[in-house]
Amino acid sequence: MPFPLLADRTFRSVLDISPQWLAGEGIRLLLADLDNTLAPYGEEPDEAVRAWAGSLAAAGVDLFLLSNSRKPARPGRCAGVLGIPFLGHAGKPKTGGFFRAMERMGAAPAETAVVGDQIFTDILGGNRAGVRTLLVEPIRLAGNPGRYLRYAVEWPFRALSGHPGEEGRP
Numbered sequence: 001m002p003f004p005l006l007a008d009r010t011f012r013s014v015l016d017i018s019p020q021w022l023a024g025e026g027i028r029l030l031l032a033d034l035d036n037t038l039a040p041y042g043e044e045p046d047e048a049v050r051a052w053a054g055s056l057a058a059a060g061v062d063l064f065l066l067s068n069s070r071k072p073a074r075p076g077r078c079a080g081v082l083g084i085p086f087l088g089h090a091g092k093p094k095t096g097g098f099f100r101a102m103e104r105m106g107a108a109p110a111e112t113a114v115v116g117d118q119i120f121t122d123i124l125g126g127n128r129a130g131v132r133t134l135l136v137e138p139i140r141l142a143g144n145p146g147r148y149l150r151y152a153v154e155w156p157f158r159a160l161s162g163h164p165g166e167e168g169r170p
């Protein structure tokens with residue numbers, strides 16, 4: 001772990017993370033945050049994200065929903081839409097949820113990555129757990145002033161994590 005608040009790679013959106021690139025990096029389990037990573041707050045993953053999830057499966061990369069959401073039904077419903085396993089109340093940045101997910105999926109930290117939109121939960125937790133960390137831009141900040149504030153606090157760590165890439169996006 002170089003510095004726990006820096007991501008290994010940054011992307012604008014999960015759609016810019018190509019399944020072939022992940023597989024080529026030796027990643028076979030991708031733990032994904034839900035809110036503002038796979039879908040806006042209160043919404044379900046759209047058709048583009050569903051297609052992306054399908055292309056991950058085809059490339060041999062398991063997608064797993066790792067959500068801090070405390071809404072009882074939401075993570076399960078969104079995981080169902082994508083046809084993937086999930087863990088709610090994940091408690092990121094604590095590492096327990098990361099390790100439970102890896103154990104369930106039979107993957108080691110070296111072959112696991114996490115993708116999320118928040119430095120202080122997704123990226124910090126992923127670095128602590130020893131998995132690859134992929135940071136995306138939040139899908140939508142509107143609707144909650146606290147999200148802008150958090151984004152402002154995260155900004156230096158986003159900047160230091162580098163420019164968004166598009167790894168082999170077709």
Ligand SMILES: [Mg+2]
Pocket residue numbers: 033034035036037116117118
């Ligand atoms: Mg999020």
